[in-house]
Amino acid sequence: MASLQHDALSVRESVSLPVQKDRFARTDVRPRRNLSLMRKYEAAALLPDLTVTMATHVAPAIPLFEDATCAFARGTLIQTVRGPVAIEDLLPGDYVETPLGPQPVMWIGSTTYVPGTVDDATSLTSLTRVTGDAFGMACPQSDLLVGPAARMVVRREKFKTLIGLEAVLAPVRDYADGDRIFDVSPGGAVQMYHLMLPRHSTMRVGSVEMESYHPGKGIGAKMGFNTRQLFQSLFPNIETVEDFGDLAMPRTTRDVIDSLTLR
Secondary structure, three states, rough: HHOOOHHHHHHHOOOOOOOOOOOOOOOOOOOOOOOOOOEEEEEEEOOOOOOOHHHHHHHEHHHHHHHOOOOEEEEOOEEEEEEEEEEEHHOOOEEEEEOOOOOOOOOOOEEEOOOOOOOOOOOOEEEEEOOOOOOOOOOOOOEEEEEEEEEEEEEEOOOHHHHHHOOEEHHHHOOOOOOEEEOOOOOOOEEEEEEEEOOOOOEEEEEEEEOOOOOOOOOHHHOOOOHHHHHOOOOOOOHHHHHHHHOOOOOOOOHHHHHHHHO
């Protein structure tokens, strides 16, 4: 979708804010800290009256905002009722396939990952490439390029006995093995996306079952007033962050999964 794509000017603008350095050492002031990288985030949302709104926002490149957009690279195929569709071609209102049946896309967020511009340790620093057949035959069918916000469904036979659930969600990058799944730093800018459904769910992403966007349980209580207002401005389709609802299944890490299943 053209309005979610950054042009070359937008890429050049996604740089860190300069920090002025004193020429001589000073002992009468506190040490100055580096300013956070600021990034442009684009959001398209389906409003209650079924109209679509699109806007550009500028916010700190911290996990709260990065995770809302840095899941899937441009070209990633999402399974819809019309068949696989590249994520950049989706619009709010399009229906994707989920375990509960077709669900409409309510919101799509996007930003540009530009290698070499990150000076904040909390910012997006690398992407993860999943090669074809990494998780089994035709899973995925072809290579996937995902960001740190991409979580996939992990199923183990012991889960039902140990935690009373059949599956959990874990970051894709936790499964990097340096062979079929590995972290990469692309040579140029990469457009990244994430999408939100009416309620947190999973969907087929390049034939791998991954989650839709959700900021996390209790995220509202972890934000100050100004951050909350800025974050919520990205989502004109909801009234408060509590409207994200519950998680479809718990999130965890590979380390926790391995500790449970290797007992």
